[in-house]
Each structure stands twice: as structure tokens, then as C-alpha cells.
Amino acid sequence: MNISEILSTKFTEFDIGTPLSKVAGAFENQELDAVVVTDGDEYRGVVSRRQLASSSNQPSAKVGSQVQHVPTVERTEDVREVARLMIGSDAKTLPVLDEDRIFGVVTADAILEAVRPFLDAVTVEDAYSTKLVSTTPEATIGKTLNVLRESGIAHLPVIDGDELVGIVSLYDVIEFTTRGGSKSQGGSSGSFGGRGRSGGSHGGFGAREGDSDRMLDLPVRNLMSDVVVTVRRSAPLDEVVETMFEHEVSSLVVTADQTGEPVGIITKTDVIEALTWERDDRNAVQVFGLDLLEVMDYDDVSALIESVTSKYGEMSVIKASIELQEHKEQSRGVPLVLARIRLVTDRGYFTADGEGYGATHALRLAANAVERQLLKGKTYGQSKKQSDAESQEHLYGWWLSG
Numbered sequence: 001m002n003i004s005e006i007l008s009t010k011f012t013e014f015d016i017g018t019p020l021s022k023v024a025g026a027f028e029n030q031e032l033d034a035v036v037v038t039d040g041d042e043y044r045g046v047v048s049r050r051q052l053a054s055s056s057n058q059p060s061a062k063v064g065s066q067v068q069h070v071p072t073v074e075r076t077e078d079v080r081e082v083a084r085l086m087i088g089s090d091a092k093t094l095p096v097l098d099e100d101r102i103f104g105v106v107t108a109d110a111i112l113e114a115v116r117p118f119l120d121a122v123t124v125e126d127a128y129s130t131k132l133v134s135t136t137p138e139a140t141i142g143k144t145l146n147v148l149r150e151s152g153i154a155h156l157p158v159i160d161g162d163e164l165v166g167i168v169s170l171y172d173v174i175e176f177t178t179r180g181g182s183k184s185q186g187g188s189s190g191s192f193g194g195r196g197r198s199g200g201s202h203g204g205f206g207a208r209e210g211d212s213d214r215m216l217d218l219p220v221r222n223l224m225s226d227v228v229v230t231v232r233r234s235a236p237l238d239e240v241v242e243t244m245f246e247h248e249v250s251s252l253v254v255t256a257d258q259t260g261e262p263v264g265i266i267t268k269t270d271v272i273e274a275l276t277w278e279r280d281d282r283n284a285v286q287v288f289g290l291d292l293l294e295v296m297d298y299d300d301v302s303a304l305i306e307s308v309t310s311k312y313g314e315m316s317v318i319k320a321s322i323e324l325q326e327h328k329e330q331s332r333g334v335p336l337v338l339a340r341i342r343l344v345t346d347r348g349y350f351t352a353d354g355e356g357y358g359a360t361h362a363l364r365l366a367a368n369a370v371e372r373q374l375l376k377g378k379t380y381g382q383s384k385k386q387s388d389a390e391s392q393e394h395l396y397g398w399w400l401s402g
Helices: 020-026 049-054 079-089 108-121 141-151 170-182 212-216 237-247 268-274 298-310 359-376 388-401
Strands: 013-015 034-039 042-048 093-098 101-107 155-160 163-169 230-232 251-255 262-267 285-288 317-331 334-345 348-357
Touching: 013 020, 020 049, 034 101, 042 049, 042 093, 049 170, 079 093, 079 108, 079 268, 101 108, 108 237, 108 268, 141 155, 141 170, 141 212, 155 262, 163 170, 163 251, 170 212, 230 237, 237 251, 237 268, 262 268, 285 298, 298 317, 298 334, 298 359, 317 359, 334 359, 348 359
Parallel strands: 013 034, 230 251, 285 317
Antiparallel strands: 034 042, 093 101, 155 163, 251 262, 317 334, 334 348
């Protein structure tokens, strides 16, 4: 399948000499992710909503100073290759060229809309990030902004104890601190940067004209949205995409099926990345908490996964996710660690935990538990509508049909 049917020839274009303030105004269109920058008839690059929101340039600066050089694609480019390019460049909009001239753009949303019917073969469990970066209601807006920027994320769940009480976006914080001076009541107007909000914000903290320092010192509970869109960890990815489009958000907080406890986050980027998995990609290993391992590095972990899966005949690992979590409990100075392994393979989905003193010990216990599952032929999520082989073919076989 190529992008010829999903690209758009309608795009917002600015000359390199356009002031950033004018470009920022274009993003009041909540559907706009990025603008194309040109120099006369010559394509120069793009500027994204997120990039502009994260920059500290003066509004009088020219858009040419913020140009991002992302990959360009041809009209007949394969959708899967475009997904890879988006992941590699951290861009959700790529320019489409025709004989070196800008012809249109292809967006992550267009790709997700096109592939949504094929995403029921993979669940949130397979794709979400278990590293949940969050803040508290009493954290200052300034500290929250630093967390968003340092973590390279656009949305931050607000958790009070174990309860998910809200969410705050990078765009809302930027709008509040840079454009809120003309307002005397709290809350977002829904203009530039408001994308990703799914409910009203807490307001009413009085006049704040011209006092940016005081605004940064306010608690984030005054700015956060208390309407948070969540998804179950066992939900299929087609449901994730449908929910994102319905609520006009780019990320969902992932909750445990039984307790409802927030356990991670899934973004449009995570779903796009799922499209890039390969049947025979044995290096598709993600390790969270690698620094906890005492005597192993990334290659050692990959080799361990390879060893585990190669003992039981031909098996293709589509994705392996290893999470290491350190507890406060120690024994002779060695911390107790929980290791969790999740494998997406062409034979099904396998998951197992191991807990031991030291990350290496815990990881090997988890690997042994996965081996036992493989030996018994037991997979996680047997209740899926299709058999594992059919599910894998459903997700990956469609690429050949276009």
C-alpha cells in the first residue's frame, strides 16, 4: 500500500521570512500539526506545532530560524516506509515531493485512519510505554514545564497518590505562560496549543497580567484538565486510534484492567511504531531500566531473548519489551528488582515476571518463566477473536495488498 490515496495536497505554507508570531497564529487551527516552509518555489523544511511550542524564540524571529529538516517522500512511497521515516525523524508530518517541488504532505493521522481496520491484531499491552512520567497537583507550572521539555513529551498525567486526577499538555502550559497575560481568569481559550485537551481546565486564580514569574509558581492543579481519556491495557490498537480521533487527543493514559490504576501511556507515535515491526526483526528489543543491570548490556539482553526463543523451533520475535523496576527493599545492599518481559511473536504473545535481588538475577528469572510458557505453548491473551497466526497475518499481510 502506498501513500498516493492518503496524502493531502492542501497544506499551510510560509516563506522563510515570515515572523514566528504569524506562524503561531496558523496553529489556532487545531487540526494542523506542521507548516511547510519555502524560499520562493524552493522547499526548505517544516515547523511543527510541538517544535514551536517548545522553542524560546521571540515572536519577531523569522520562521526560517526554526526550520526542521525532515525526510521527504514520493507520492508512491510505501506506507510502512513512511511510518519508519516518521519514527526515525520524530515527525508526524512529512512533505511529499514531485520533481523536487512540494506537492503535498502525508500525516500520521492519515496513516492511522488508513490502517485502523488492521490494528485489532495488536493490543495496548504490546505497544504502550510502561515508563509513566507524571506530576502531582501541587507541582508548580514551572516545574511541570521543565518535566515536559526534559522528557521530550507533550502530555503529562497528574496523579494524586494512586489516583489519576488530571492531565496537562505542553501546549496549555506554553499558552498560559506566554499568551495568558491578557486574561484575568484561568483556563485555556482553546487557541494555539490547545490540541490534546479533552475537558475544561480549572480556572479562577485571578488577575495575572504581566506576572510570568508568579504564573510559573502556581500549582498545576489550576491549569490541568480534569477530564482524562484512558484505555485498558488489553484493548486492541484499533480501539486506541478510534478513541484518539473521537476525543481529538494524541495520547491516552493506560490503566490496568482490574484495578484501573494508571500504568503507562500510549501515543500516536507508539501506534505508528507498531506498523514498523518486522516478523523477523530479532533486534526489536526495548529495555527500560537498562542502567540497573550490573553485568549485562543491551547486546547481552538481546542475546538472552534470542536464546530463549530459539530453543523451541522457528519463532520470529516481532517485538520484545523488557522493563526493570527497582524496589526499596534490599538484601546486603542489593536492591529487590522486578523484571517483566513481554514478547510479541509470530506464535503469539508471551509475558512473564521475575523478582530477585539484583536486576540480572530478576531478568534471568523472568526469562526462565517465559521459557516455561514457550515449552507449554501457553500464550497471553488466548481470548482474541483470531488465532495468533491469523492475527499476525491480518496485521502484516495487508502491506502486500496495496
